[in-house]
Ligand SMILES: [Zn+2]
């Protein structure tokens with residue numbers, strides 16, 4: 113884990129320290145104003161951080177970061193629409209291996225797959241502005257889970273990342289970015305915004321995680337579903353060089369979103385410092 117990561121997570125834990133368990137809800141801590149906890153409590157969500165296994169054999173249908181993508185029988189390996197070379201698998205999610213209380217409502221019979229072009233010659237990320245959802249050098253999709261056993265091709269594609277199988281999930285509380293809370297009419301005072309904006313109280317969690325609230329580097333950027341125009345929900349966040357050995361810009365953070373109504377509509381984007 114890079115230093116920045118450890119620092120941010122530590123700071124989040126400090127933030128949780130704001131919530132003194134010995135204080136009753138509504139008890140005044142700042143001379144009559146509602147405590148910060150009460151104000152942000154309605155925004156609390158559960159997030160799950162992946163616990164991964166490295167140096168293991170890849171599994172076709174597993175939830176994993178990196179590794180080899182499952183492909184339907186006879187399907188050609190997906191290529192970049194810019195350089196025509198094979199895309200790199202960043203993430204595959206099998207809904208059967210999610211936490212029991214996960215509320216993301218994924219389709220039970222479909223895998224979610226995120227592919228991205230990591231080719232630097234040409235530099236597809238820049239040429240296609242791949243930080244934007246629906247850029248042509250990335251592919252976020254669902255694919256039907258087969259009912260029979262499948263094996264993966266023995267040969268890795270160029271620029272494939274080593275597999276990290278998600279074998280468990282670590283549950284945590286998560287709270288939104290304060291910009292997002294203000295959009296939700298949280299009515300935070302300037303002082304409270306400062307408290308949340310302060311490095312010492314950084315939320316939400318900046319790490320690889322399933323569900324919860326997006327950590328926005330450059331402000332709130334939910335994509336809208338091209339089918340219905342409704343704001344999509346974040347299903348997975350990828351932090352630079354956390355479990356995926358990839359840097360999004362300058363220590364950026366990436367998000368995979370899905371439409372709640374159109375489950376085949378997925379959008380991937382990132383922003384950086
Ligand atoms: Zn490409």
Ligand SMILES: [Zn+2]
Pocket residue numbers: 337338339340341342371372373374377
């Ligand atoms: Zn939609």
